[in-house]
Amino acid sequence: MTLAAHALRLSFSDSGASSIHALDDVSAQFAAGELTVIVGPSGSGKSSLLQALAGIVLPQLGQITFGATVVNALPESQRDAWRLKHCGMVFQDFRLIDELDALGNVLLPAQFQSARLPKGLLARAQQLLEQLMVPRRRGSVARLSRGEQQRVALARALLLDPPLILADEPTASLDAENGQRIAMSLKVLAKEGKVVAIVSHDDKVVALADRVVTLKAGRIQSGSVVSR
Ligand SMILES: Nc1ncnc2c1ncn2[C@@H]1O[C@H](COP(=O)(O)OP(=O)(O)O)[C@@H](O)[C@H]1O
Numbered sequence: 001m002t003l004a005a006h007a008l009r010l011s012f013s014d015s016g017a018s019s020i021h022a023l024d025d026v027s028a029q030f031a032a033g034e035l036t037v038i039v040g041p042s043g044s045g046k047s048s049l050l051q052a053l054a055g056i057v058l059p060q061l062g063q064i065t066f067g068a069t070v071v072n073a074l075p076e077s078q079r080d081a082w083r084l085k086h087c088g089m090v091f092q093d094f095r096l097i098d099e100l101d102a103l104g105n106v107l108l109p110a111q112f113q114s115a116r117l118p119k120g121l122l123a124r125a126q127q128l129l130e131q132l133m134v135p136r137r138r139g140s141v142a143r144l145s146r147g148e149q150q151r152v153a154l155a156r157a158l159l160l161d162p163p164l165i166l167a168d169e170p171t172a173s174l175d176a177e178n179g180q181r182i183a184m185s186l187k188v189l190a191k192e193g194k195v196v197a198i199v200s201h202d203d204k205v206v207a208l209a210d211r212v213v214t215l216k217a218g219r220i221q222s223g224s225v226v227s228r
């Protein structure tokens, strides 16, 4: 299945009459089995694109489709349910819950899904944290290093084994070795058949990309979609 953006226009009005086009006529396809890396200068619309793809922000024009689903046409509650089931998101600012420990954060999506934790999910959460080498420590995630917090955010995104993984600069807070490991595991997830779209400036991530999409001032640079 393919996740696709069709002629997206996403505008934010500033205090005056004018508006900023965070995305301007953006069309792109993200295929299962491929690692797509979105690059571009700061403010070029990378995070906006990822959040539009996840149905978190709604474009004023255009469509987001995943298979036959028009994501942005779903009512909010259905969009939230769609995202929970299909989309693992790693935010640029992590968006972890400081009141919870690492495990509590990773299990959060499961708790939205059903009141009782499905069998095996606790073990999966623990296994993900172990694989990502997050120290087994109780207490607030706020006490973890930024690199550890980033890996908790990734574990949370992977918990329900979603077909879509959207990650905003997922190696930005990691040292070279951990960054390489995370980049490789995202590549493996793509090879296993997931749609993986990552915003990144990291050469290690870009080097693994099947496709690179370059944004500039809210537009995809013509000729910038490079398949390898
Ligand atoms: N919630 C918002 N309100 C107003 N402007 C926004 C908002 N989110 C993003 N923008 C603007 O949209 C443009 C693209 O932002 P963003 O997608 O965060 O870029 P990038 O991730 O490439 O740095 C920028 O000009 C930014 O200031």
Ligand SMILES: [Mg+2]
Pocket (backbone or CB within 6 Å): 046, 047, 048, 092, 168
């Ligand atoms: Mg950004």
